[in-house]
Amino acid sequence: MKILVCISNVPDTTTKVKFKEGDSLFDDSGVQWIINPWDELALTRAMELKEDAGNSVNEICVIHVGGASADATLRKALAIGADKAVRIDACPADAYHVAGQIAEYLKENPFDIIFSGIESSDYNGSSVGAMIAEFMDYPGISSVTSVNLDDDDIQVNRAIPGGKQVLKTETPFVAVVQKGIAMEPRIPSMRGIMMARKKPLEVKPAAELEVLTESIKFELPQEKGACKMIDSESAEQLVDLLKNEAKVL
Amino acid sequence: MNFEFTEEQLMIRDAARDFAQRELLPGVIERDEKAIYPTDQVKKLGELGFLGMLVGLDYDGGGMDTISYVLAMEEISKIDSSVSVIMSVNNSLVCWGVEKYGTEEQKQKYLKQMARGEKIGAFLLSEPEAGSDATSQRTTAVDMGDHYLLNGTKNWITSGKTASTYIVIAQTKPELKHRGINALIVEADSEGISVGPHENKMGMRASDTHSVMFNNVKVPKENLLGEEGFGFKFAMKSLEGGRIGIASQALGIASGAYELALKYAQERKTFGKEIINHQAIAFKLADMATEIEAARFFCLKAAWLKDQGKPYGHASAMAKLYAAETAMKVTTEAVQIHGGYGYVKEYHVERLMRDAKLTQIYEGTSEIQKIVISRGLVD
Numbered sequence: 001m002k003i004l005v006c007i008s009n010v011p012d013t014t015t016k017v018k019f020k021e022g023d024s025l026f027d028d029s030g031v032q033w034i035i036n037p038w039d040e041l042a043l044t045r046a047m048e049l050k051e052d053a054g055n056s057v058n059e060i061c062v063i064h065v066g067g068a069s070a071d072a073t074l075r076k077a078l079a080i081g082a083d084k085a086v087r088i089d090a091c092p093a094d095a096y097h098v099a100g101q102i103a104e105y106l107k108e109n110p111f112d113i114i115f116s117g118i119e120s121s122d123y124n125g126s127s128v129g130a131m132i133a134e135f136m137d138y139p140g141i142s143s144v145t146s147v148n149l150d151d152d153d154i155q156v157n158r159a160i161p162g163g164k165q166v167l168k169t170e171t172p173f174v175a176v177v178q179k180g181i182a183m184e185p186r187i188p189s190m191r192g193i194m195m196a197r198k199k200p201l202e203v204k205p206a207a208e209l210e211v212l213t214e215s216i217k218f219e220l221p222q223e224k225g226a227c228k229m230i231d232s233e234s235a236e237q238l239v240d241l242l243k244n245e246a247k248v249l
Numbered sequence: 250m251n252f253e254f255t256e257e258q259l260m261i262r263d264a265a266r267d268f269a270q271r272e273l274l275p276g277v278i279e280r281d282e283k284a285i286y287p288t289d290q291v292k293k294l295g296e297l298g299f300l301g302m303l304v305g306l307d308y309d310g311g312g313m314d315t316i317s318y319v320l321a322m323e324e325i326s327k328i329d330s331s332v333s334v335i336m337s338v339n340n341s342l343v344c345w346g347v348e349k350y351g352t353e354e355q356k357q358k359y360l361k362q363m364a365r366g367e368k369i370g371a372f373l374l375s376e377p378e379a380g381s382d383a384t385s386q387r388t389t390a391v392d393m394g395d396h397y398l399l400n401g402t403k404n405w406i407t408s409g410k411t412a413s414t415y416i417v418i419a420q421t422k423p424e425l426k427h428r429g430i431n432a433l434i435v436e437a438d439s440e441g442i443s444v445g446p447h448e449n450k451m452g453m454r455a456s457d458t459h460s461v462m463f464n465n466v467k468v469p470k471e472n473l474l475g476e477e478g479f480g481f482k483f484a485m486k487s488l489e490g491g492r493i494g495i496a497s498q499a500l501g502i503a504s505g506a507y508e509l510a511l512k513y514a515q516e517r518k519t520f521g522k523e524i525i526n527h528q529a530i531a532f533k534l535a536d537m538a539t540e541i542e543a544a545r546f547f548c549l550k551a552a553w554l555k556d557q558g559k560p561y562g563h564a565s566a567m568a569k570l571y572a573a574e575t576a577m578k579v580t581t582e583a584v585q586i587h588g589g590y591g592y593v594k595e596y597h598v599e600r601l602m603r604d605a606k607l608t609q610i611y612e613g614t615s616e617i618q619k620i621v622i623s624r625g626l627v628d
Contacts, residue, residue, distance in 0.1 A: 072260075075256060076260055154512050187268050187271070187297060188297075189298045190263075190264075190297060190298030190299065190301075190310075190312075193260050193311075193313075194306065197257070197258075
């Protein structure tokens with residue numbers, strides 16, 4: 001059984017976000033890139049499934065659509081334990097474009113399970129996994145919090161408001177995973193980092209696909225106002241400020 | 250000259266940073282206060298390969314270069330020096346010596362387990378009356394034909410109780426003075442070994458520092474490291490590399506304290522503005538940042554020389570001296586910037602200040618480093 005984990009290359013959460021070219025493009029100069037946190041959890045769960053001797057998972061591949069700046073991120077995924085990495089050499093335009101590129105790869109290179117993070121922490125699209133399922137005509141399950149394999153019996157839990165839903169499915173399928181799919185992301189070991197050198201990182205040319213949207217402009221959220229700290233024992237002062245200064249009471 | 254790290258080196262730095270934040274930060278204050286040995290943390294450190302990161306892949310190590318080691322030591326020491334000292338001793342004093350000078354049998358038997366972090370190593374040089382003056386070894390290893398008979402006491406031994414494998418420096422031929430000293434691999438559970446109580450230290454309180462006593466301990470002849478009489482040179486060579494580890498530890502303590510002080514200075518307000526906007530505080534931070542950067546260059550230069558196979562003893566002594574003095578100065582200033590909050594445990598900087606003091610003392614005091622450096626000037 002083979003698992004494909006979709007990887008987004010996102011700026012570290014401490015990045016100071018700036019835009020360029022009339023605020024139409026993210027300025028990535030000096031950015032520290034990391035694996036999208038939900039994708040990192042997906043990779044961790046894929047590793048756990050492979051390490052469980054009771055499962056038949058024998059290959060984990062990570063895939064990314066984007067430029068060479070993602071290679072370090074992909075090599076980290078290899079250091080964590082993925083067997084191979086694929087980068088589709090395209091400038092990702094939107095979720096439809098990214099999903100289409102991954103689907104084109106899947107048509108030539110079938111996998112049994114496709115993991116996609118529920119969203120990327122940069123553009124926040126939350127669409128790639130579902131679109132892959134649609135392109136491939138695979139079952140697509142959203143908000144997945146656990147995937148368990150028992151031979152052909154595949155059980156998937158998904159989060160619903162106030163509870164969970166338990167589903168059965170068959171391969172191939174797409175799981176759009178969220179928090180809970182794994183406890184915490186893995187830290188690559190020293191040996192893993194050394195072994196990553198020898199693992200394949202294939203760069204594939206992009207497929208000719210239509211781009212449906214065009215980004216016009218980005219805007220940053222308004223800066224937060226000044227914050228006043230009120231001592232926890234000064235409730236009266238807090239009420240006074242809310243009433244007379246903020247005028248919200 | 251290239252000031253950029255490789256992708257792998259950055260990955261190792263990030264792995265060490267993640268490990269320190271995730272595994273070491275929780276509970277670090279309690280472990281320090283109650284002097285609790287970081288058993289689980291050291292186990293995980295071993296599983297990730299940090300305890301043997303300098304050992305070659307053939308002996309189950311990480312096969313990393315010394316620059317990566319400096320980066321990892323800095324990150325781990327920012328949070329918990331009690332853990333990083335265990336990592337430093339295991340890597341650069343014990344594993345390095347066995348890998349460099351040990352026989353193939355010794356490497357198979359002892360090095361692999363230590364490189365995997367399954368067993369911890371300790372380096373036994375200091376004695377009650379032989380600290381900085383390592384030539385005055387009172388511990389004896391008498392040649393009994395098929396074995397050495399070990400007697401004496403070693404002091405201030407990091408991992409003294411936890412270690413399974415000791416490297417013991419002992420005098421075999423007193424008439425030859427330091428040329429009669431041997432280095433022996435001794436199994437810690439050998440008959441005749443007893444371990445003293447945990448030293449109640451000022452800093453790095455969670456690492457287990459003990460005296461170790463040898464009373465007629467039989468050590469097989471095949472456990473001799475290097476040639477007969479090589480022990481003193483072996484110890485000095487080991488310490489040359491050890492100093493890179495401790496210099497990096499001091500660097501980490503300094504940069505950890507600096508980062509906390511910088512953050513605090515941007516949050517804490519006095520007289521209507523953040524204290525970083527008061528020149529008295531801003532200039533302190535500027536000095537701290539500059540001196541830390543200089544210490545980092547010293548550490549990386551020594552590491553680079555070692556990786557290139559060039560002599561590095563002089564550079565590692567400079568790195569150890571400068572980084573330790575910087576750690577003491579920067580942590581003291583970090584406490585000052587925090588004011589009263591710096592004097593209480595929750596804010597970490599008082600612990601870092603206590604930890605910093607040890608870096609000026611162990612693996613060669615600052616004064617000993619100056620002897621090494623000054624002798625190197627005229628050699």
